[in-house]
Amino acid sequence: MAEKSKIEWTDATWNPVRGCTKISPGCKHCYAEVFAERFRGVPGHPYERGFDLRLVPEKLEEPLRWKTPRLVFVNSMSDLFHSGVPDDYIVSIAEVMKAANWHTFQVLTKRSERMRDLLNSKLQFAAHSAHIWWGVSVENRKYGLPRIEHLRRANVAVRFLSIEPLLENLGPFDLSGIHWVIVGGESGHGARPLQKEWVLSIRNQCWQARVPFFFKQWGGVHKSRNGRKLGGRTYDQMPVTSSIAPQFGT
Numbered sequence: 001m002a003e004k005s006k007i008e009w010t011d012a013t014w015n016p017v018r019g020c021t022k023i024s025p026g027c028k029h030c031y032a033e034v035f036a037e038r039f040r041g042v043p044g045h046p047y048e049r050g051f052d053l054r055l056v057p058e059k060l061e062e063p064l065r066w067k068t069p070r071l072v073f074v075n076s077m078s079d080l081f082h083s084g085v086p087d088d089y090i091v092s093i094a095e096v097m098k099a100a101n102w103h104t105f106q107v108l109t110k111r112s113e114r115m116r117d118l119l120n121s122k123l124q125f126a127a128h129s130a131h132i133w134w135g136v137s138v139e140n141r142k143y144g145l146p147r148i149e150h151l152r153r154a155n156v157a158v159r160f161l162s163i164e165p166l167l168e169n170l171g172p173f174d175l176s177g178i179h180w181v182i183v184g185g186e187s188g189h190g191a192r193p194l195q196k197e198w199v200l201s202i203r204n205q206c207w208q209a210r211v212p213f214f215f216k217q218w219g220g221v222h223k224s225r226n227g228r229k230l231g232g233r234t235y236d237q238m239p240v241t242s243s244i245a246p247q248f249g250t
C-alpha cells in the first residue's frame with residue numbers, strides 16, 4: 001500500500017510509472033527527481049535506477065486492493081503522458097481507475113497535447129467518469145497557458161489546474177470548462193519566490209468564474225515558516241463532482 005501522501009490536496013499516491021525527464025521551467029527543481037536520485041544505485045530500492053523512466057506493472061492493480069475510498073494522485077513520481085510510456089500501458093492504468101470507482105483519481109501532466117489526444121480517442125471509455133480528474137501543470141504564460149487550452153479541448157468530465165510552482169503573473173486567462181484550481185509556490189533549496197499579487201489575481205478570477213480555489217502554500221526555502229494563509233485565511237475548496245457544472249466544494 002502506498003504511504004499516506006504529504007501533498008496537501010490528496011490522500012495517497014500511486015506510481016505505476018517511475019521516473020521522468022524535464023520539459024519546461026516548472027521542472028527545474030523537480031521534487032520527484034531529487035527524491036529518486038538519492039537512491040540511485042541502492043540495490044533493491046524502488047529507485048535503484050534513480051529517475052530513469054520505467055514502467056512498474058506490479059503496481060498496476062494496487063488501487064483495486066485499497067478498500068477504503070481515497071483521493072489518489074496518479075504518478076506523483078512521473079508524468080503519465082511522457083513519450084516513453086506506451087499507449088497500451090496508459091490504457092491499462094485508465095482501466096484500473098475506471099474499475100476502482102470508490103476512489104477519486106487525480107491525473108496531472110505537463111504533456112497536455114498527448115493527454116488531450118488520447119482522451120479524445122483510446123481513453124474515451126474513462127474520460128467521462130466523474131471520479132477521474134484530469135489536470136495540467138501551469139507555471140508561467142509561455143508553457144503553462146497553452147496547456148489549459150489543450151485540457152479544455154479534452155472531452156472529459158472533470159478538469160483541473162495545478163498552478164505550481166507559480167513563476168510569474170499569469171494575467172487574465174480563460175477558466176471556462178475548468179472545475180478546480182490549485183495554486184502554490186516553490187519550496188526547498190533555491191526556491192523561486194512567489195508574489196502575493198500573482199496569487200490574488202488567480203483567486204479573483206476563480207471567484208468571478210465560480211471555480212473552486214485551493215491555495216497550497218507560499219513555499220520558499222523554509223516553507224513551514226511561510227504557511228498557506230492568503231489574506232488571513234486558508235483556501236481549501238475542492239470540486240463537487242456529483243455535478244459536471246463548476247461549484248464550490250466548501
Ligand code: SF4
Nearest residue numbers: 020021022027030078
Ligand atoms: S514533468 Fe513533472 S515529474 Fe517530470 S521532470 Fe517535470 S516536474 Fe518532474
